[in-house]
Amino acid sequence: MCLAIPARVISIDGTSARVAIEDVEYQASLLLLEDVRPGEYVLLHAGFAIEKVDPEEAAETLRLLNEIAAGGEEAP
Amino acid sequence: MNGMEERIVMSHGNGGVKMQELIREVFLRHFGNRTLNEQTDAAILPADGQTLAFTTDSFVVDPIFFPGGNIGKLAVCGTVNDLAVSGATPRWISVSFILEEGLPLRELEMIVSSLAEEARDAGVEIVTGDTKVVNKGKCDKIFINTAGIGTIREEDRGIGFGRNISPGDAILVSGTIGDHGMAVMNARESFNFTLPVISDCASLNHLIRHVLDRSEGVRFMRDPTRGGVATVLSELAVKTGMGIDIEEQALPVGNAVKAMCEILGYDPLYIANEGKVLMVVSKEETAHVLRLLNDYPLGRDAAVIGHLSGDHAGKVVLRTETGGKRFIGALTGDPLPRIC
Amino acid sequence: MKYIDEYRKKELITALTDEIRRISRKEVALMEVCGGHTMAIHRFGLHSLLPANIRLISGPGCPVCVSARQFIDTAVACSTLPGSILATYGDLIRVPGSASSLEKEKATGSDVRIVYSVLDAVELAAGNPEKKVFFPGIGFETTAPATAAAIVRAKQENIRNFFVLSAHKIMPPVMAALVRDGVRLDGFIAPGHVSAIAGTEMYRPLADESGLGVVVAGFEPTDILQAVLMLVKQLESARPRVEIQYRRSVRPEGNRIAMDLLDRVFELKDDAWRGLGVIPLSGLKIREEYAEWDAERNFDLAVPPSDEPGGCICGSVLRGLKTPADCRLFATACTPADPVGACMVSSEGACAAFYKYRR
Numbered sequence: 001m002c003l004a005i006p007a008r009v010i011s012i013d014g015t016s017a018r019v020a021i022e023d024v025e026y027q028a029s030l031l032l033l034e035d036v037r038p039g040e041y042v043l044l045h046a047g048f049a050i051e052k053v054d055p056e057e058a059a060e061t062l063r064l065l066n067e068i069a070a071g072g073e074e075a076p
Numbered sequence: 077m078n079g080m081e082e083r084i085v086m087s088h089g090n091g092g093v094k095m096q097e098l099i100r101e102v103f104l105r106h107f108g109n110r111t112l113n114e115q116t117d118a119a120i121l122p123a124d125g126q127t128l129a130f131t132t133d134s135f136v137v138d139p140i141f142f143p144g145g146n147i148g149k150l151a152v153c154g155t156v157n158d159l160a161v162s163g164a165t166p167r168w169i170s171v172s173f174i175l176e177e178g179l180p181l182r183e184l185e186m187i188v189s190s191l192a193e194e195a196r197d198a199g200v201e202i203v204t205g206d207t208k209v210v211n212k213g214k215c216d217k218i219f220i221n222t223a224g225i226g227t228i229r230e231e232d233r234g235i236g237f238g239r240n241i242s243p244g245d246a247i248l249v250s251g252t253i254g255d256h257g258m259a260v261m262n263a264r265e266s267f268n269f270t271l272p273v274i275s276d277c278a279s280l281n282h283l284i285r286h287v288l289d290r291s292e293g294v295r296f297m298r299d300p301t302r303g304g305v306a307t308v309l310s311e312l313a314v315k316t317g318m319g320i321d322i323e324e325q326a327l328p329v330g331n332a333v334k335a336m337c338e339i340l341g342y343d344p345l346y347i348a349n350e351g352k353v354l355m356v357v358s359k360e361e362t363a364h365v366l367r368l369l370n371d372y373p374l375g376r377d378a379a380v381i382g383h384l385s386g387d388h389a390g391k392v393v394l395r396t397e398t399g400g401k402r403f404i405g406a407l408t409g410d411p412l413p414r415i416c
Numbered sequence: 417m418k419y420i421d422e423y424r425k426k427e428l429i430t431a432l433t434d435e436i437r438r439i440s441r442k443e444v445a446l447m448e449v450c451g452g453h454t455m456a457i458h459r460f461g462l463h464s465l466l467p468a469n470i471r472l473i474s475g476p477g478c479p480v481c482v483s484a485r486q487f488i489d490t491a492v493a494c495s496t497l498p499g500s501i502l503a504t505y506g507d508l509i510r511v512p513g514s515a516s517s518l519e520k521e522k523a524t525g526s527d528v529r530i531v532y533s534v535l536d537a538v539e540l541a542a543g544n545p546e547k548k549v550f551f552p553g554i555g556f557e558t559t560a561p562a563t564a565a566a567i568v569r570a571k572q573e574n575i576r577n578f579f580v581l582s583a584h585k586i587m588p589p590v591m592a593a594l595v596r597d598g599v600r601l602d603g604f605i606a607p608g609h610v611s612a613i614a615g616t617e618m619y620r621p622l623a624d625e626s627g628l629g630v631v632v633a634g635f636e637p638t639d640i641l642q643a644v645l646m647l648v649k650q651l652e653s654a655r656p657r658v659e660i661q662y663r664r665s666v667r668p669e670g671n672r673i674a675m676d677l678l679d680r681v682f683e684l685k686d687d688a689w690r691g692l693g694v695i696p697l698s699g700l701k702i703r704e705e706y707a708e709w710d711a712e713r714n715f716d717l718a719v720p721p722s723d724e725p726g727g728c729i730c731g732s733v734l735r736g737l738k739t740p741a742d743c744r745l746f747a748t749a750c751t752p753a754d755p756v757g758a759c760m761v762s763s764e765g766a767c768a769a770f771y772k773y774r775r
Contacts, residue, residue, distance in 0.1 A: 002452030002609040006419035022335040025270040031565040047533020051612040058664035069431035267532040400461020402773040408752040412506035416451040
């Protein structure tokens with residue numbers, strides 16, 4: 001139940017935000033999410049921004065994966 | 077066998093499994109013959125020493141104006157391409173118009189102007205036509221039916237049926253896939269996305285002639301319209317009884333189309349193209365044909381996307397960008413936007 | 417695409433599958449309960465990458481598949497009311513009801529339209545005051561808050577011709593029911609976006625009672641494989657617990673605004689899950705305060721009960737007890753073009769995905 005895609009916030013317009021995925025743009029509703037700023041990434045699902053994508057956690061996940069790839073010590 | 081629908085539904089026209097069923101169970105059953113049963117893009121007909129290609133098509137696209145073209149331009153491109161992929165030089169086209177009462181003349185003028193311009197560019201003559209007008213509501217603004225005739229050189233005769241297709245032959249596509257279907261879908265629905273995608277609607281006869289004149293390696297061609305590349309591949313696998321291997325990473329897909337597919341849950345392999353040709357090319361000639369395509373503007377993004385194989389006969393296997401494998405079947409229902 | 421491509425890198429996938437292979441000893445059955453996961457697993461061919469001792473089972477995670485057939489019948493009934501516009505997500509258009517489908521109703525002249533956002537349906541209502549706009553609400557916690565927001569907006573803007581038909585459901589009760597039913601499982605791959613909204617605390621009672629691990633996973637191939645790795649590690653160390661793999665979008669507390677909206681507009685009710693029977697307090701019903709926007713309270717939409725076709729074993733497939741290949745109707749009488757049972761009706765149902773990608 002879950003087709004949501006990370007989209008970059010371009011601008012905020014009241015209760016909606018202009019978001020972009022590559023060159024595709026959409027006016028996403030912010031009725032479910034507060035405190036969103038241009039430049040941040042949100043998950044776009046059925047026309048709504050439903051959650052933010054945390055860049056630090058994203059990087060940490062990649063770091064862990066790269067460690068596993070390097071054959072290093074891994075911990076969930 | 078599943079019970080046939082009692083009524084025609086939209087899936088019967090989408091180029092996929094249901095349409096095939098309809099063709100087989102109704103049309104071929106009543107007037108099938110050896111030529112028709114081949115179900116090639118154009119009929120290859122011997123005519124007193126010459127070989128002719130003969131095709132027909134109807135255009136009912138909605139909306140009639142879309143980014144990159146309109147129904148008039150599409151009518152010429154579609155007909156020209158059906159002839160060109162059969163190895164023919166398109167020569168003459170008929171155009172029949174069915175017009176809905178109330179259609180603004182200005183719109184008709186724009187469509188006809190595009191049609192004429194495309195015909196000129198493609199080098200075909202519109203030699204006969206027909207006009208009908210129906211009451212408001214009896215057709216959707218304008219429907220166009222065409223028929224096209226082309227001539228086929230002796231050396232290009234077998235292409236329409238597929239000649240000498242063998243395991244190891246390469247499968248090429250002349251450029252990015254999914255552009256037309258995505259542009260039209262976005263123009264038709266009101267999903268409110270802004271996307272820089274325009275239809276790839278184009279006549280391919282010059283591109284194809286450029287290749288056929290310089291290489292003998294082309295064994296088969298199809299234009300992947302309704303049903304997309306997946307449907308053409310699926311039919312090719314069944315027709316040849318061979319397997320097909322496709323590399324997902326090799327598929328040329330524009331960034332915006334890729335993004336929309338992720339957003340709505342579409343697969344670019346199933347989306348219509350109106351300016352692309354799929355070719356089966358001998359192993360030896362692959363690099364040469366690819367260069368010929370890339371050198372031509374319409375073939376700029378051409379790529380080798382896979383091969384015929386001796387394994388998994390009759391089936392198309394996609395190796396995903398992540399290294400996994402899955403089957404590709406023919407289109408069952410029109411792609412629908414998902415939220416799941 | 418950012419936050420997507422990085423999580424699809426082949427070398428990371430190979431590293432994960434190698435690691436899983438290295439440490440996984442036992443026969444393991446892991447169930448995912450999300451249509452999005454079913455699709456991702458099939459789309460990326462993950463079955464072909466995992467070792468044979470790890471079995472991924474597709475559970476009841478496809479909201480279209482688990483909605484009772486009467487739901488489609490009721491939506492069809494709405495679309496035949498005079499002056500109605502039926503605006504729906506694309507997922508429902510082709511799903512067969514007992515006698516018809518929304519696609520078929522469209523073919524016979526009903527005004528049926530596909531929307532990407534429920535707010536588009538509210539717009540339709542605002543722009544067509546003489547019409548009645550019906551929106552069938554399907555989906556779990558990921559999507560229900562959107563419907564809630566739409567109803568609240570309709571109330572705030574005094575749009576009185578917008579009606580919701582709710583078939584929304586929530587996940588934890590069905591997961592618990594599967595465990596109670598004795599389905600043989602070693603762990604759950606929990607739905608990433610449901611959890612982004614609802615948080616992860618809701619899995620704790622399930623994990624504690626069942627002793628099964630629950631790992632919340634994202635939807636890219638490395639997300640799913642990393643979640644499998646985490647579950648395998650839990651099993652090998654005999655430490656089942658609730659963990660989050662999808663940390664870039666899921667926090668234990670979830671999205672409070674979304675959940676508050678959901679609680680404001682909906683209340684829990686016992687609900688029938690197609691193929692599984694009635695599961696207590698698993699469905700979302702529109703609260704009395706918003707009754708004016710509830711299609712079922714405002715229109716006579718009674719439809720006859722509908723039986724499942726004979727030979728259909730969707731109930732067993734949804735519980736992970738049988739696979740599509742075990743069903744005698746699969747690929748013969750029941751195909752994506754002509755689906756019979758719940759698991760085939762939606763492209764992310766277990767049988768539809770199996771048919772498309774693995775035959």
